[in-house]
Amino acid sequence: MTGLVSFFRRLEGPQTVGRGPAFWSLFAVVLAAALAYPLFSDGYTVGNTVYFFVWVFIALSLCVIWGYGGSLSFGQTAFFGIAGYGYGVLTLNFGSAYGFTLVALVAAVAIAALFAVLLGYFMFFGRIAGVFLGIVTLAVTLMLERFMAQTAGPEWHIGSARLNGFNGMSAMPPLTIPWPGEPIVLFADVGLYYLVLGLLVLVYLALRILMNSSFGNVIVAIRENPERAEMLGYDIRKYQLITFVIGAALAGLSGVLYTVWGQYITPSSMSMTAAALPLIWVAVGGRSDLTSTVIGTLVVLAAFQALTIYGSQYALVFMGVLLVLTVLIAPNGLVLGVMNWLGRLATRFTQKAG
Amino acid sequence: MSLLELRELNKHFGGLHVTNGVNLTLEPGEIHCLIGPNGAGKSTLFRLILGEHHPGSGDILFAGENITALKSFARIHRGLSVKFQVPGVFKGLSVRQNLEIALQSRHRGAGLEAEIGRLLTFLGLESEQTQTAGNLSHGQKQWLEIGMAISLKPRLLLLDEPTAGMSPEETHMTGEMVQRLNADGMTVLAIEHDMAFVRQVARRVTVLHLGQVFAQGSIEEIVANERVAAIYLGQAHA
Ligand SMILES: Nc1ncnc2c1ncn2[C@@H]1O[C@H](COP(=O)(O)OP(=O)(O)OP(=O)(O)O)[C@@H](O)[C@H]1O
Ligand SMILES: [Mg+2]
Numbered sequence A: 001m002t003g004l005v006s007f008f009r010r011l012e013g014p015q016t017v018g019r020g021p022a023f024w025s026l027f028a029v030v031l032a033a034a035l036a037y038p039l040f041s042d043g044y045t046v047g048n049t050v051y052f053f054v055w056v057f058i059a060l061s062l063c064v065i066w067g068y069g070g071s072l073s074f075g076q077t078a079f080f081g082i083a084g085y086g087y088g089v090l091t092l093n094f095g096s097a098y099g100f101t102l103v104a105l106v107a108a109v110a111i112a113a114l115f116a117v118l119l120g121y122f123m124f125f126g127r128i129a130g131v132f133l134g135i136v137t138l139a140v141t142l143m144l145e146r147f148m149a150q151t152a153g154p155e156w157h158i159g160s161a162r163l164n165g166f167n168g169m170s171a172m173p174p175l176t177i178p179w180p181g182e183p184i185v186l187f188a189d190v191g192l193y194y195l196v197l198g199l200l201v202l203v204y205l206a207l208r209i210l211m212n213s214s215f216g217n218v219i220v221a222i223r224e225n226p227e228r229a230e231m232l233g234y235d236i237r238k239y240q241l242i243t244f245v246i247g248a249a250l251a252g253l254s255g256v257l258y259t260v261w262g263q264y265i266t267p268s269s270m271s272m273t274a275a276a277l278p279l280i281w282v283a284v285g286g287r288s289d290l291t292s293t294v295i296g297t298l299v300v301l302a303a304f305q306a307l308t309i310y311g312s313q314y315a316l317v318f319m320g321v322l323l324v325l326t327v328l329i330a331p332n333g334l335v336l337g338v339m340n341w342l343g344r345l346a347t348r349f350t351q352k353a354g
Numbered sequence B: 001m002s003l004l005e006l007r008e009l010n011k012h013f014g015g016l017h018v019t020n021g022v023n024l025t026l027e028p029g030e031i032h033c034l035i036g037p038n039g040a041g042k043s044t045l046f047r048l049i050l051g052e053h054h055p056g057s058g059d060i061l062f063a064g065e066n067i068t069a070l071k072s073f074a075r076i077h078r079g080l081s082v083k084f085q086v087p088g089v090f091k092g093l094s095v096r097q098n099l100e101i102a103l104q105s106r107h108r109g110a111g112l113e114a115e116i117g118r119l120l121t122f123l124g125l126e127s128e129q130t131q132t133a134g135n136l137s138h139g140q141k142q143w144l145e146i147g148m149a150i151s152l153k154p155r156l157l158l159l160d161e162p163t164a165g166m167s168p169e170e171t172h173m174t175g176e177m178v179q180r181l182n183a184d185g186m187t188v189l190a191i192e193h194d195m196a197f198v199r200q201v202a203r204r205v206t207v208l209h210l211g212q213v214f215a216q217g218s219i220e221e222i223v224a225n226e227r228v229a230a231i232y233l234g235q236a237h238a
Helices: A002-011 A020-040 A043-068 A076-094 A097-124 A131-149 A190-211 A214-224 A226-230 A236-262 A272-285 A290-308 A312-329 A334-353 B042-050 B072-078 B095-103 B109-123 B138-151 B168-183 B195-201 B219-224 B226-237
Strands: A175-177 A184-186 B004-013 B016-026 B031-035 B057-062 B080-083 B156-160 B187-191 B204-209 B212-217
Touching: A002 A190, A020 A043, A020 A190, A043 A076, A043 A190, A043 A214, A043 A236, A043 A272, A043 A290, A076 A097, A076 A131, A076 A236, A076 A272, A097 A131, A097 A175, A097 A236, A131 A272, A184 A190, A190 A214, A190 A236, A190 A290, A214 A226, A214 A236, A214 B095, A226 A236, A226 B072, A272 A290, A272 A312, A272 A334, A290 A312, A290 A334, A312 A334, B004 B042, B016 B042, B016 B212, B031 B042, B031 B168, B031 B195, B042 B072, B042 B080, B042 B156, B042 B187, B072 B080, B080 B138, B095 B109, B095 B138, B109 B138, B138 B156, B138 B168, B168 B187, B168 B195, B187 B195, B195 B219, B204 B219, B204 B226, B212 B219, B212 B226, B219 B226
Parallel strands: B031 B187, B031 B204, B080 B156, B156 B187
Antiparallel strands: A175 A184, B004 B016, B004 B057, B204 B212
């Protein structure tokens, strides 16, 4: 019992909105609904929902690096692409037997993280910050996109995996869990849904603990005033690098899950548009809060898809308008604004009752 | 052994010679005030001591160790701490969280809570603890940052204009804070324009002018020094 209480305490703190029995009861209800949802839906719709969930990881990566850490990175889609291609290359070469797809998932995420170690070391230990960090990460992303786009020729292959230029890579095997008798293949419907949902809950809770820990304190301190943070004795470059690598791993996870979901990955997943969209979800939701980011991303994605029925150009315009509105009305995010308002309402209510 | 020793420190910003062969020695346990007209190079000297700027030539010795090449955070670990001229609190975070971030590397759990409480009392900020630091008055921000700086239990505390923006009463309270810290063994080097504060706390005063040590002595000697008066008057006329 005390163990449970202390677990919940570590999930809460000034760095995350939502605390107390009311919040966690609501959380349990939403989780139960999410678990029950495939029972009341069809495979196609469930698969579509997986597609939404997949993007939440990259949104969370930006939330961590930008919202908490204060470094605006345009490089998240680069890590997304690297991990996506990484999964493709690995599984197209080595297949899906003996649970290798799961190994490939972890390895692909690790490759993205390793790339972030190199890039991050160069940036943070070179004291590149602010606008320049944005420029460097964007340049890396676009360079990768250009590079992958010109790999159409047969000479561009890694082992038996052709890179295929602008058409991208496809037909990689879905995630397969080895099982006595018959292996379980997680196609992009109910099976993958539960895996991704599980990962999402795990990542969300782990990030809550991390951000409310003393590590998270230093991360937001660097966002608020890097000079002051350093003059409290923190080697801020190390903290920035670790945050960047965590973010890269999350973006990489998004990339692998996306590749697994659609069984393809193309260079356009690293394009300018692809790099800009997560920024909009996170900004509209509330970049400095994990919960707001998750809700904001899902809501904006759903709205985007609903609008795409009338034409994708309208949907993009809508996104732009939404971003402008956010900046004007609630610069810290629309969802976060609403959550804070609800929080104040709840305090007033409990004070009256008490 | 002296606690801090600056040897022939030189720093140029382009053509501007901001510190020009500065020699300064601080003994353990003293409260030393650094005064001088605007632009004399006082804050720059602090940044050199802290490793935010690197001197073109000269050496910085702390407790006998040459720290000239050390990174800032490593100097902090040796026992240096600072309150900046422009208060460098974490504006978007609560007062309490500001102190927690400063204290968390030395305290955990219940001990951390107790330390935060003690520090809030010392600073007179108990009733402000849940406020966002950015909403504090200028004087309260100064106190909060002093609190963060002393959280590290430094051997040498650097204060850059700690009483700027404070009323005479608040200035006096700040002076008392500094004296209490000093009584507990902390050596203090303070940049200050407010002569009431300097009179209250300083045992020795160094006057910096155009990047050079212009005069040094007790507060009485400095006040009686006509050349010192002249540089301040000169500035007033300029
Ligand atoms: N980073 C910098 N680049 C260029 N010049 C600088 C820099 N920092 C300070 N200076 C210049 O160096 C001189 C000394 O500045 P410094 O801030 O050290 O003065 P100060 O004695 O602290 O003055 P004040 O009492 O106004 O705070 C000034 O002329 C200032 O403009
Ligand atoms: Mg100054």
